[in-house]
Amino acid sequence: MPNNKREKIPEGTLCVVCSDFASGIHYSVASCNGCKTFFRRALVNKQTFTCQFSGDCVVGKSVRCVCRSCRLKKCFDMGMDPKAIQHDRDKIRYTKALKKKREEEKRLKEMVIKEDIGSPQSIASDTYINTSTPSSSTMINILENDHHSYDPEAQNDVKAVIEDLLRLESRVKSLRNSYRFESQVSATSCMYSSCLLDDITYMAENTHENEGTIEPFECSVEKLREWFVRDLSLMLEWGKCLPIMERLLLNDKLALMKAFAPIFPLIQLAFYTRNEFECDIVIKLEPDCTPKPIPERLNYPDGSFIEKGNKPANTWEEMHTMLIDGCYKMMRQLKIKESTFVLYKMLLFHNPDADGLSSLGKKTIENERMRLLTQLFSYLSTERGKEAQTIFSNLLMMSATLSKTASFIKRVFDFNHIFNRTNDLIDQLIIVGL
Template sequence: MENKELCLVCQDFSSGYHYGIPSCNGCKTFFRRTVMKKQKFVCQFDQNCPVDKSIRCACRFCRFEKCLKVGMDQSALQASRDPIGYTKRTKKPERRPMKEISSDESSNESPERQITPTRSFENTLNLLAVREKSANELRLSSYLPKRSLKQALCSKPLLNDPIFMNKHASRSPRHNYDNLRFITQDDYHYWHERDWFVLTEYAKTFNIFKNMSYHDKTELVRHAAIVIPVLNQVYNSPDHGLDTVVFPDGTYYDRTHEPTRPAGLNRKKYQVLDLVLKPFREMEVNFNEFSAFKAITFLNPDADVSLETKAAINEERVTITKHLYSYMVQKDGLEKAIYRFGRLILMGTTMSKMACESKEAVWIADFFENIGFTSFAKELIFGDN
């Protein structure tokens, strides 16, 4: 009879009992290597990262802590019986280029290897990709709380809560569709609220964000309130052509003029299609590149924050930008990487201009009561408290 018992660490299928508990080969090997080599890891977040079969490789500190928590016994290892090294190979395999993160690949790679300084970008890009994967899972869920902006920014980060993510992002009803339907004003409202909710949770996963004053937190999130939802909507849209953005519930918009919407918001829609969707598709931006570009876009020192916060944001942003460039050079080669990297980064300037014009359109629409904003939206966009 097939063994359907699950690994207590990552919930993948167990290959049997190892070191006292049912576990998969990946977690068994990770635990053995960590103990035998006496490795020490550091968590980049709150020491509470989710550990499941799709992202078990993201944080080695939290994975090892999970191993101990569920009962893996260090004393069960024996040096003579649990050797570390290449027992079946005469030499190490040639290192392959880093690939886009995926659940299939994460179970086959050997993520426990030490990251050398010359390839430190791998660690940064992986962490950003894991963060983005969790954010998108939350966006796809049906969970949407009603709360104030202050409650949203001062509460515990949900993306770092494995119990919450397992319950609401992995198991709850998720958006899906069988047929496309043209978007309505209510649909715009709904998806803006969802993307703003996810934005606040995404923001709280950055270490520098935790140390900001409440004023700086609100200003940074407000500055990103137009561009980050646009990036989410465009990158995660199924490909129905260069003139169509599709949401997870099957609603979509294209170049069709919407006479009931303010002219400025119709103009913003065309800008999204021309300045974001088209370049993304032409450059074939992959998940790692998108995750890094989104973080760079969010960490914008042009926000109305304190000088100390501007310096911290800029330092973090420069680090991510350097690592993104290193990744693209390693993946594409120097000549192609310079072209793609330059084109991607310059999109940030274009999007900032688009965001300013869009906010003006939103203010005008609100003044003439063309759009019924929720109290949360008014706090976020207009600063109403």
């Protein structure tokens, strides 16, 4: 084939690495420009990457920049040919934006070393934290525009958003902790009805604290399903209260709910798990301190728990092992407060790649997500100072773990659905569809 002609592929062909639209045949396979450039840069610059998890992270259109190690591995697995790279071409150079970012990071690092040399208080020493920064254009744009962190008006906007979300979260927690409410039967009809979180009578009847001592007991698959249905009911009510919903069509609202359905119960479980030894978790150690073990158990308000142990592979308990290591411990090591958690949860909900979104809905969600990303980084910069970039990077990494865990739970419930077709919210939002 002449060098001046690019091999054409059928319209709509997807990249074999990340499933974005392919731009052509690059290095022997159909791939997008992003994966093509990533593969060439990694090999030409002889870069090596290390996965922070188990080496099988999800590599998709929306999370392809999260783990470079697994992305490069998938490039090879899908047949990208390193021999096809033309090494005699001009050396790959950083874009102006990335070059500017690297210079700024170097300057800040030198300042930190001068100020804190020898300090044992660095968050980078934590066992469960990955200090590498995701090489995504989104991250670069936010870092370049971090002047919002010092804009009083922008800070007031972020605080107002967080205050509203915390008030909403308080109602959700009250219902979840009492678990007296009846779960929703139909997701579609729920979206048509008024929000129960705004119903004073309903909230008064369903938020009484449970009396008596709660004895812990091991969670069964049936109990897990019961709690997932409860959390999905709360997700629907929570979602209806979000400002973005007023600007979306019903089908777009349902598309967002379905995309977020496998993740919402998981992140609620990980963040709101409270163990009796929680106060013993050591985040930053003094030189003479010995860390105490973090409880490897997730629990629900009724006392049911899932404990990490030597379970056989491909069991539903394995899902909770991923959740404990990749989310529960991570959030405690990063000292994530509820104010950060509610903003992060909003960010995860605004998924422009959700199946079924209209073109207008997709554009609306994309704009809103970028605003939320900026707000989250701005808030972290104000609250956590020089730790903000590390925390922000690890939160983005955690989204890949949640996606992987969500895929696992879908398989668990899919198998259960074969023998027990209940047509509950799990079937409607996770397995079969509406």
